[in-house]
Amino acid sequence: MSYFAGIDVGSLTAKAVIIDRDNKILGSHILGIGQDSLKAGMDAYGEALKKAGLKREDVTSIVSTGYSRKRFTEAAMQKTEISCHARGIAAVFPSVRTLLDVGGQDSKSMKVGGEGRVLDFAMNDKCAAGTGRFVDVMAAALSLTLDGLSDAALSFKEELSLSSTCTVFGESEVVSLLSQGQSVPDIAWAIVKSIADRLVSLVKRVGIEQDIAMSGGMAKNRALVARLEDRIGFDILVPPEPQLMGAFGAAIIAKGR
């Protein structure tokens, strides 16, 4: 039996997935990066192997992806997360033609063809606006977890807006709104609207075509997905483990080698 691995080392987390010839996920693991991205990736890979009940020598081929993909010399190939997320999502939802991947440090929109082939893509600029980092900082300003921010946003009562998409200025605005006595759910919703509106612009750069899916850690934020669906006017498909789509896609590419 042959097994394949995908290792996705992003800006905040390292993800590893082991699959068999039928794309069945046998083991996966997600770890915080800490100070050493290579170690985090290898540790995530080790844990995924353990969960799959496999050893390193059982794996036929590895593909690495994510910001630290170059560091994995053990990998047969390094692919961008753009290609890997598209391949991963296409294996889960073959009908997807537009994909939005919102990670910790950057966001990407992709126009996807058959079998997860990327036809076009757009990325945010290097600032944190429109990325998971923005929500991370705002959640901290509200003393909420990421899940807590999503839950709070869904129970908003009053429509507030943040005028800035800049993380630094946005945080100042959140502090101001708190000092004005605005409720945490209303502020949380304003944060979600702010990032969602920026992401809609990113998706429009490649053109919106159904079906639409979302991957990356931010796809777990139900409030964000709801706001995006409202703005785009279509449902958004979210896989069960959106954070693993890059590593999953990398493993599928490894299988195809």
Added chain:
Amino acid sequence: MFEEFVAINSRGAGAIRDWKKRTGRKVVAVMPEYFPPEVITALGACPVRFRGAQVPISKADTYLQSFSCTTTRTILEQALDGEMDEVDAFVFTSMCDNQQNLAEVFKRLFPGRPVIIFMIPFTSQVQSRRERLKEQLHAAIAGLEQVTGSTFTQGAFEQAKALHGKHGALVDRLYEVRRRNPGAVTAHGFYSALKAGSHLPVEEHTDMLGPLVSRLEKEPVRPAEHRIIIAGITPEPLELTKLFDELGLYIVDDDMTSGARLYSKGVLAGTDAAGIDAFVFGGSPCSTLYDPSKDRGAYLVGKARASRAGVVLWQIKFCEPEAFERPDLTARLKQGGVPVMSFEVELPMAGFEGIRTRLQAFKEIM
């Protein structure tokens, strides 16, 4: 093969400092393009260029807003750091608002050194444009005569044209050898070789280019699957070109103001209205020149198809002329079936990982 060019660039304006010490002649900076360097050479001076650099910006922020383009800001920083101390006069062209304002800042900050402004008209009236350009050129020549203490003569002009013509012909051959065999010419080497000419007398740069071009022309043809044309103002930060080499993206041609656009103009044929107009508005289209008779979108689509290449729009923060054209160019290239992507850089810039991802993804979809 390109080491000596890289070494010159690593010294900044060091080479021109040496030349000035050796010859005692004047140095005139063209800020940054589209003033004919033949005129400066004919007056016995050396034309140099400053196109932005990888220097931390601190002093320049006293005079320029943070939303000014980073090319302009780093040029000013270089001047304030003493990198232009050898320059006796500056000729600014009105390529963009930032550049025009920089000329005024230079007038105030460096009062001992003449600042000559070569205004390029924005008008659809070709005849009045030509007359205005002629007036501008003659005024600039008069100003440069004062700076150099020399008189502009037809004989000296012809000699200068010959020198720059020889140099331009070598640059054309360098471009041609890369079009024919992009696998043999690294992006970093190519643009290092061109950049070294910014800080060298034309005859010295010509002497260096000659052997390089001859050697490259003898190189066996190497495979170069993923072909790219870069388009923008200037390929800075230059280190970024190494990423193309590393990723196996072969730059086969460019549409850069400091590159193919500049050299497409050839030499200034004459100082009359027709001559200077042909020099400034001749050659390929440019985002900084108003010329309704030219269509940059069609030009780029044709160039990309001819080279079987994708196009990378190399945007420097906040270069307005290039930024204004980006959406239309992107759409036109896509309509023309040409793969296109863009990225934005600034000066100085240290990390290129985000751009690495974009370029690699572009290669993967090409």
